[in-house]
Amino acid sequence: MTATTADQHHDHHPTGITRWLFTTNHKDIGTLYLWFSFTMFIIGGLMAMIIRSELFEPGLQFVDPLFFNQMTTVHALVMIFGAAMPAFVGLANWQIPLMIGAPDMALPRLNNWSFWLLPPAATLLIASLFVPGGAPAGGWTIYPPLSIQGGMGVDFGILALHMMGISSIMGSINIIATIMNMRAPGMILMKLPMFVWTWLITAFLLVTCIPVLAGAITMLLTDRHFGTHFFDSSGGGDPVMFQHIFWFFGHPEVYILILPAFGVVSQIIPTFSRKPLFGYTSMVFATATIAFLSFIVWAHHMFTVGMPLTGELFFMYSTMLIAIPTSVKIFNWVSTMWRGSLTFETPMLYAIGMVFLFTIGGFSGLMLAIVPADFQYHDTYFVVAHFHYVIFGGTILGALGAVYFWLPKWTGHMYNETLGKWHFWLTVIGMNVTFFPQHFLGLAGMPRRIPDYALQFAEFNMVSSLGAFLLGLSQIIFLINVLKTIKGGEKASDRVWEGSTGLEWTVPSPAPYHTFATPPVVK
Amino acid sequence: MSAEHGSYYLPEPTRWPAITSSGLFLLALGFIMLMNEHSVGPWFMIAGFLVLLYVIVSWFGEVAGESERGLYDSQVDMSFRMGMGWFIVSEVMFFAAFFGALFYARMLAVPWLSETDSLWPGFENVWPTAGPLGENYIGADAHEVASGQFASIGAWGLPFWNTVILLTSSVTVTIAHWALKEGHRLKLIIWLGITVLLGSTFLYLQATEYAHAYTELGLTLGTGVYGSTFFMLTGFHGLHVTIGTITLAVILFRCIKGHFTKDNHFAFEAAAWYWHFVDTVWVGLFIFVYVL
Numbered sequence: 001m002t003a004t005t006a007d008q009h010h011d012h013h014p015t016g017i018t019r020w021l022f023t024t025n026h027k028d029i030g031t032l033y034l035w036f037s038f039t040m041f042i043i044g045g046l047m048a049m050i051i052r053s054e055l056f057e058p059g060l061q062f063v064d065p066l067f068f069n070q071m072t073t074v075h076a077l078v079m080i081f082g083a084a085m086p087a088f089v090g091l092a093n094w095q096i097p098l099m100i101g102a103p104d105m106a107l108p109r110l111n112n113w114s115f116w117l118l119p120p121a122a123t124l125l126i127a128s129l130f131v132p133g134g135a136p137a138g139g140w141t142i143y144p145p146l147s148i149q150g151g152m153g154v155d156f157g158i159l160a161l162h163m164m165g166i167s168s169i170m171g172s173i174n175i176i177a178t179i180m181n182m183r184a185p186g187m188i189l190m191k192l193p194m195f196v197w198t199w200l201i202t203a204f205l206l207v208t209c210i211p212v213l214a215g216a217i218t219m220l221l222t223d224r225h226f227g228t229h230f231f232d233s234s235g236g237g238d239p240v241m242f243q244h245i246f247w248f249f250g251h252p253e254v255y256i257l258i259l260p261a262f263g264v265v266s267q268i269i270p271t272f273s274r275k276p277l278f279g280y281t282s283m284v285f286a287t288a289t290i291a292f293l294s295f296i297v298w299a300h301h302m303f304t305v306g307m308p309l310t311g312e313l314f315f316m317y318s319t320m321l322i323a324i325p326t327s328v329k330i331f332n333w334v335s336t337m338w339r340g341s342l343t344f345e346t347p348m349l350y351a352i353g354m355v356f357l358f359t360i361g362g363f364s365g366l367m368l369a370i371v372p373a374d375f376q377y378h379d380t381y382f383v384v385a386h387f388h389y390v391i392f393g394g395t396i397l398g399a400l401g402a403v404y405f406w407l408p409k410w411t412g413h414m415y416n417e418t419l420g421k422w423h424f425w426l427t428v429i430g431m432n433v434t435f436f437p438q439h440f441l442g443l444a445g446m447p448r449r450i451p452d453y454a455l456q457f458a459e460f461n462m463v464s465s466l467g468a469f470l471l472g473l474s475q476i477i478f479l480i481n482v483l484k485t486i487k488g489g490e491k492a493s494d495r496v497w498e499g500s501t502g503l504e505w506t507v508p509s510p511a512p513y514h515t516f517a518t519p520p521v522v523k
Numbered sequence: 524m525s526a527e528h529g530s531y532y533l534p535e536p537t538r539w540p541a542i543t544s545s546g547l548f549l550l551a552l553g554f555i556m557l558m559n560e561h562s563v564g565p566w567f568m569i570a571g572f573l574v575l576l577y578v579i580v581s582w583f584g585e586v587a588g589e590s591e592r593g594l595y596d597s598q599v600d601m602s603f604r605m606g607m608g609w610f611i612v613s614e615v616m617f618f619a620a621f622f623g624a625l626f627y628a629r630m631l632a633v634p635w636l637s638e639t640d641s642l643w644p645g646f647e648n649v650w651p652t653a654g655p656l657g658e659n660y661i662g663a664d665a666h667e668v669a670s671g672q673f674a675s676i677g678a679w680g681l682p683f684w685n686t687v688i689l690l691t692s693s694v695t696v697t698i699a700h701w702a703l704k705e706g707h708r709l710k711l712i713i714w715l716g717i718t719v720l721l722g723s724t725f726l727y728l729q730a731t732e733y734a735h736a737y738t739e740l741g742l743t744l745g746t747g748v749y750g751s752t753f754f755m756l757t758g759f760h761g762l763h764v765t766i767g768t769i770t771l772a773v774i775l776f777r778c779i780k781g782h783f784t785k786d787n788h789f790a791f792e793a794a795a796w797y798w799h800f801v802d803t804v805w806v807g808l809f810i811f812v813y814v815l
Contacts, residue, residue, distance in 0.1 A: 014536055022536035104533050106602035109582075113540030120548035124555075152559040159551040163544075169613050177605040181598060182531070211613045215620025222755065225558040227745035229654055230624055230755075233642070236654030236748035238632035245620055245627075514533075 013513070021116070024108035025513060026093045027410075032115050033090025034403070038479070040082030040122060045472050047075035052434075052468035054451050055461050068451035069137035070129065070153075076140030077157065080257070081164045082122050084391065087399040088260040089114070089171050092199050095406065096175065098504035098511060099193045101184025101520045106177035114171035121163035128156035139449060141246055144231040144239045148223050155224070158217045165210045172203035172210075179203075184503070186522035190284070193502055194277060197284050198263030201291045205252045205259075209295075213249035216242060240305055247298035255294045257391060258358070259287060261398025262329060265351045267502075268405050269333050272348035273340025274499035279332040286325035286332075293322050303371050304378045312371045319369040326362055330355060345497075346420030350401025353428050357393025361386055364439065379449075382442025388435045400427070400478065407485055408492035412510030415485040419477055426474035433467025532589070532599050539582040546574030583773075587790065591782060600789055607793040611800050614763070618804055621759065625752040625811060632748070651675045653747030673741035675749070678813035681732050685725055686809045689764075692721035693802045696771070696795050706785050708778070715775045718798070722768035729761050756812055760804055767801045770794045 013019055020032060050071050054062050063071070093111065097104055105111045128135040133151020136142060147154050179192070179200045192200070220242070222228040229235025231242045270277045277283065299307060299315040307315075333355050342348070364386035368374050377383060400423075408414050437460035442448075446457045453461065492509040503522070507515045553567025589595065595603075629650050636655065637648035643655035653673060676682060699714035733754075736742040744754045774794045777783065783791055 018536070018538075021541045022538050024534050024536055103531050107606055109534050109537050109540060110606070112537065113543055116541050116544045117547070120544050120551075123548070124551060152555060155555045155558055159555055163547060163551065169610075173606050173609040173613075176609055177602045180605060181601045207609050207613045208616050211617035212620045212623075215617055215624075219621075219624060219751075219755065221558075222744070222751070227743070228751035228755065229745070229748050230628075230751050232654075233632075233636060234654055234656035235745075235751070236633050236636065236652045237628060237751065238635075241624060241627045241632060245623060248620075248623070 022112070024104070024112055026097050026105045026108070026111065027511065027513065029105075029111050029115050030090045030093030030095075031410075033086045033093055033118075036115070036118055036122075037083050037087035037090055037399075040078050040086070042475070043126070044075050044078035044083055045475065047071045047078065048468060049472050051075065052465040055453070056465040057462065058453055058455055058458050060452055063451070065451045066134060066137060069139075069449065070135040072449050073136045073138065073140055073142075074125065074129065077125060077136070077161075078122075079391075080140065080253070081161065082118070082125070084257050084395050084399070085164075085168060086118060088199075088202075088257075088395075089168075089175075091195075091260065091264070091399070091402050091406075092171075092175055094410065095504060096178055096196055096199060097182070098409075098507065098515060099196050099502055100179065100182060100187055101503050101516045101522065102178060102182035103514065103516050103519075105174050106182050107174045110170055111174050114167045114174065117163050117167035117170075121160045121167065124156050124163070125160035128153035128160070131156060141243075141250065142217070142220065143246070144220065144223065144242050147220055148231065155221070158221050161217055162214060165214050168206050168210050172206035175199055175203040176207070184516065184519040184522050190281070191522060193263075194266035194280070194283055195260070195263035198259045198266070198287055201287050202256050202259045205256050205291055205294065209249045209252040209256075212245060213253075216245040216249065219245075240302070243302050243305060244299065247301045248295070250301065251298040252291075252294040254390070255290055257395045258398075259290070261354065261358075261395045262287065264398045264402040264405070265333060265354050266329075268347045268351040268401055269336050269355075271405075271497050271499045271501070272343055272345060272351075273337050274342075275336055275340040276501075277332065278335035278338075279328070282328055283332055286328040289325040290322060293318060293325070297322065300369055300374070303374045316369055316371045320366060323362065323366055330359055330362075343498075345404075346415070346417060346424055347401045347405035349421065349424045350397050350404065353424065354394055354397040354401060357389055357397065357428070357431070361389030361391075361393055364389060377442060379447055380442035381438040381446045381448050384448050385435050385438035385442060388431075388438075392431055392435070397427075400424075403482070405497075406504075407482065408496045409504060409507075409509050409511055411486050411489075412492055412508075413485050413489035414492050414496075415481050415489065419481040419484075423474060423477040423481060426470060426477065430467050430471030430474055434464050434471055435467075437461075437464045437467075530596055532594050532596070534589075537582075537585075539578050539585070542574060543578045543582070546571045546578060549574060587777065587782065590787075590790070600787075603789050603793070607796060611796060614800065615804075618756075618759070618807075621752070621756050622807065622811065625756065628748045628752060651749035651753075653749060673746050673750075675742060675753070676732060676736060676740065676813065678809065681728055682809060682813045685728055686805065688721050688725045688728070689802045689805050692718045692725070693799055695721065696798050700791065700795055703778075703783060703788055703791060704785055708781075712775065712778050715771065715778060719768060719772050719775055722764060722771065722798075726761065726764055726768065729757070729764075753812060756808055760801070760808055763801045763804070767794070767798050771798060 013025070014022060020028065023029060023032075050063060051068065054060070054068055093105065096102070131151070131153050133153055135153040136147065136150055136157040137153075138146030138150060142154070142157070179196055183192075219228065219230040223231050223237075229237040231237050231239045233239070266277055266283060297315055297319045299311060300319045303312055303315070333351075337352075344352075364382070368377055368383065368386060404415060404420055441457055441460050441464075444457065446453055494507070494509055495505045496509060497505075503516075503520060504511075506520065548571070549567050550571030553564045553569075553571055556564030556567060558564075633650065633652055634648045636643060637646050646655040651673075695714050696718045699711050699718060702708075702710035702714060742753070743750055771794050774791050777790070
């Protein structure tokens with residue numbers, strides 16, 4: 001086998017399917033991640049359409065309740081593990097080596113494996129819908145005893161989660177090694193672009209919390225099939241124990257979903273404000289503080305489940321503390337825009353939309369953090385609304401903004417700005433029409449994960465469903481815009497944006513197959 | 524820039540990861556079928572396992588070959604070190620979940636169950652416990668024990684000697700490492716061989732202990748939350764000792780073949796790190812599972 005060192009330019013590589021199956025190139029792997037993520041986004045989105053169709057009117061219309069429950073469960077698992085996480089790993093793959101001046105990821109073969117674990121895992125997860133008994137139907141949190149009583153679809157789900165977990169851990173190890181070991185000379189840690197910083201911290205969260213999920217679902221599996229009693233009180237175990245272990249993973253997990261989106265926004269806003277990021281150092285420390293706090297707040301998901309009062313108080317106050325570093329970030333973004341010479345290209349619209357909508361989700365999160373209030377909101381549509389404001393409004397808008405921001409660098413063409421703006425406005429309107437009424441539904445007492453509801457909830461549900469259909473349909477514009485940009489369009493300059501700074505804008509557009517074979521010097 | 528930066532080893536396209544994932548897919552599918560009593564399950568598992576075995580031998584073989592040909596510079600070496608270090612961190616967190624389950628069950632779940640008279644009246648807060656309905660479960664799982672009694676394994680018999688064995692093996696692998704750094708190949712092979720033997724002895728004794736627990740003590744995986752945590756923790760640890768022993772055996776084989784130099788032997792160090800990690804977990808197990 002011949003050695004390929006970075007200073008030899010090998011632009012020839014296998015073509016066809018083997019190029020993608022065997023590739024060790026960070027750009028190829030990034031592309032694979034992004035397309036995989038978009039596919040899962042569409043599949044999970046179709047499930048959401050089924051959910052909203054059923055909830056369009058009171059009564060049972062289209063699907064039977066068990067299938068409805070499978071839809072809510074698999075929609076969440078597909079979106080979180082199939083769409084949101086891989087989207088940001090894809091962005092990390094494309095961007096981190098470009099942004100730190102590295103020739104590739106630190107461990108390119110491991111990188112390939114991280115990606116190619118995902119399609120088989122997704123196959124297992126989707127296949128669970130077609131086995132006797134159907135897919136997991138007890139909610140994405142797979143709480144026992146429901147998940148212990150479920151059919152073999154739950155086993156498919158557990159094994160799929162195991163494989164996706166291995167993928168995430170390997171991907172994160174690679175990202176940490178890349179950032180710590182592959183930076184160009186002069187790129188000290190406190191000069192790292194914010195996107196790289198947020199990913200470094202996210203990767204640390206992934207390496208430490210995904211194995212805990214692996215432990216939890218392993219115990220679930222042995223309770224199901226090998227006679228253990230971890231989560232069964234007749235054997236001295238406790239189903240609540242599962243919730244503790246699950247949320248010890250689950251809360252860092254939601255920050256895993258949001259922190260890279262914070263990073264994206266911290267790249268986009270300075271670019272279109274034509275000003276450096278305000279408060280870079282405080283941004284770094286705020287991110288690290290959020291990551292630290294994420295490990296000591298998990299039981300705020302379980303206030304109503306039964307916990308000593310001291311526990312409720314501790315988790316309430318620690319949760320509310322998170323508002324402080326988060327506000328630091330929002331303050332910094334707003335201050336970056338203050339007196340900047342702003343322009344509102346599509347990525348900037350997404351970034352501002354993200355800051356705005358995420359903040360709404362953050363406020364409803366504060367409401368949920370208050371124990372006595374949470375007793376009212378728990379397991380209602382208020383939680384669904386809160387979650388989708390942070391994850392759709394935060395994570396997904398962040399990812400979409402990132403694609404528009406870097407697409408010219410990846411393809412060498414400018415996307416269609418008009419289509420981009422249509423996509424943004426329809427998405428944001430659709431999102432708000434979908435999820436804002438769910439706040440009211442939840443406060444009025446409508447429980448989540450239920451295929452039917454009382455008559456007084458009918459109007460808001462109909463509005464919410466109409467919004468969801470708009471939201472779903474408007475993603476077609478995104479697909480068309482991306483495909484058009486790949487095929488052609490206005491030639492993008494190397495810097496792409498007037499206000500862009502950073503190493504990724506010093507390489508040609510489209511970025512050549514190998515970049516930074518000789519590392520740049522950062523002053 | 525510096526030569527070190529300009530020559531980072533970028534591997535050619537590789538087919539091993541895709542094959543690995545196919546093998547894992549077969550293994551997972553077979554395991555699901557096995558658990559749900561489909562007769563083809565084991566065959567899928569065997570096929571998946573063989574694929575994985577093939578990949579492990581080939582992929583590691585390729586990396587070892589590249590290393591011996593001197594393709595890796597110190598920066599690549601650092602990437603491997605970070606990779607292994609963070610992998611061990613993830614393993615620590617994996618064990619943390621099971622330790623957490625043990626602490627939660629013992630310190631919270633079982634006491635709360637005994638305090639709640641409406642659920643299981645008369646259930647006593649003792650440890651070890653088979654749980655409120657434990658006797659019934661034991662009756663079903665281990666036919667030999669008619670009374671439903673079980674006994675736990677005392678700390679100061681076999682587990683104590685296992686502790687001594689593993690701690691000793693940590694010392695012997697370190698002596699082997701010193702020998703490698705001094706260039707004494709014979710000394711290296713002897714001490715590494717002793718380490719592999721100690722690991723195997725540990726596994727043999729652990730298997731004996733399991734057989735004893737199942738056949739004579741009435742302690743099984745189904746013995747309430749005690750049996751669950753006991754076998755989950757020691758079982759996963761045993762699995763890791765098995766992997767560690769096989770890894771050290773492969774490293775021993777490479778040492779005999781003349782691989783590694785005084786300054787360039789990260790594969791050895793990675794295996795040694797893993798071994799120390801497995802030892803440390805055992806010390807935690809010995810204290811929290813056996814002694815306390």
